[in-house]
Amino acid sequence: xxxxxxxxxxxxxxxxxxxxxxxxxxxxxxxxxxxxxxxxxxxxxxxxxxxxxxxxxxxxxxxxxxxxxxxxxxxxxxxxxxxxxxxxxxxxxxxxxxxxxxxxxxxxxxxxxxxxxxxxxxxxxxxxxxxxxxxxxxxxxxxxxxxxxxxxxxxxxxxxxxxxxxxxxxxxxxxxxxxxxxxxxxxxxxxxxxxxxxxxxxxxxxxxxxxxxxxxxxxxxxxxxxxxxxxxxxxxxxxxxxxxxxxxxxxxxxxxxxxxxxxxxx
Numbered sequence: 001x002x003x004x005x006x007x008x009x010x011x012x013x014x015x016x017x018x019x020x021x022x023x024x025x026x027x028x029x030x031x032x033x034x035x036x037x038x039x040x041x042x043x044x045x046x047x048x049x050x051x052x053x054x055x056x057x058x059x060x061x062x063x064x065x066x067x068x069x070x071x072x073x074x075x076x077x078x079x080x081x082x083x084x085x086x087x088x089x090x091x092x093x094x095x096x097x098x099x100x101x102x103x104x105x106x107x108x109x110x111x112x113x114x115x116x117x118x119x120x121x122x123x124x125x126x127x128x129x130x131x132x133x134x135x136x137x138x139x140x141x142x143x144x145x146x147x148x149x150x151x152x153x154x155x156x157x158x159x160x161x162x163x164x165x166x167x168x169x170x171x172x173x174x175x176x177x178x179x180x181x182x183x184x185x186x187x188x189x190x191x192x193x194x195x196x197x198x199x200x201x202x203x204x205x206x207x208x209x210x211x212x213x214x215x216x217x218x219x220x221x222x223x224x225x226x227x228x229x230x231x232x233x234x235x236x237x238x239x240x241x242x243x244x245x246x247x248x249x250x251x252x253x254x255x256x257x258x259x260x261x262x263x264x265x266x
Contacts, residue, residue: 006030007037011044014158017143021265023097024144031154035069038156039219045159046077054080055107055228056216057138057162058208060201061152072202073211074152076160078228081266082139083165086256090166092246094141096262099148099161100240103233104186104248104256106179106198106205107136107167110227119217123203126210129223133174135250137258138230139164140237148237163263165230169254179253180204186235187247194235205231 006029013028032038046053055078066072084090094100111131114121141163147155155161171179180198187193198205208231216223240246242262249255 007041007044010041010157011048014143015045015048018095019266021095021263022143023095027144027146027150027154031150032157033153035071035074035153035156038153041157042076042159043219049079051079051081053077053227054083055165055230056212057160057165057230058212058232059152059155059160060232065152069152073208073232074156074160075212075215076156076162078162078165078230082163083167083228086166086168086258090256090258092137092139092164092166092258092260093263094139094163094240094242094260095143096242097145098143099141099145100260101140101237102186102188102240102246102248102258102260103138103140103237104184104235104250105136105138105230105232106171106234107134107165108132108205108209108229108231109134110223110225110229113223113225114213114217116222119214121210121213123206123210126213127175127206129213130209133171133179135168135171135248135253135256136230137166137168137246137248137256138162138233139166141263165228166256166258167228168256171253177204182251182253184234184251185249186238187249188238188240189245193238196235198231198234201232208232
């Protein structure tokens with residue numbers, strides 16, 4: 001794929017489909033084969049969107065694909081209109097003719113941006129930039145139903161398959177790291193679908209923060225104070241469809257619920 005022309009055409013299709021809330025039966029062009037090609041498409045799409053970025057999602061690339069692609073995580077932007085605070089029943093929007101899923105996650109908020117010229121970070125340096133951690137739900141959705149079935153480069157190309165972020169209560173004393181051992185359970189329509197802990201992540205959830213800081217630095221994107229980082233699915237990526245009820249149980253840290261609805265046109 002020629003990143004200088006094919007990327008723009010693919011981005012046009014994805015952005016138009018997202019605005020119209022319509023599905024894409026097939027991938028709209030030559031599929032990217034590397035993460036670099038996927039991020040080139042993402043950059044073209046970002047340039048076509050007027051909504052402000054409120055944060056970034058980080059997804060895990062699991063073995064053996066992490067070896068093939070040379071990375072164990074991927075990133076995509078989260079746009080401000082898709083972010084909501086949860087203080088009761090909430091709504092998550094998915095593309096009815098595309099792919100939709102929910103992910104229970106820990107959300108880290110950037111309090112202090114890094115130095116503009118810093119390219120690499122230790123885990124301690126990444127943690128020092130964070131001023132809050134909350135429980136939350138990422139709404140993963142794309143107009144392309146096969147977004148997660150063709151490898152991480154394709155996932156990256158459509159904003160990392162993100163379509164929203166639901167922010168729940170703050171995690172007290174998060175710096176002691178005990179939140180990572182908290183068992184989390186996801187239920188859909190009352191049925192337990194997945195369970196896990198953030199301790200299973202490589203370098204933990206703060207490893208996702210470090211990854212994102214370095215990823216954005218390499219791409220020339222300046223990190224902003226107040227941005228949220230959705231650090232990765234703890235219980236798995238769970239497909240959903242409009243009409244379903246989701247519950248993510250973080251034990252004593254809180255429980256979030258949302259109803260899945262079809263994404264309206266924007």
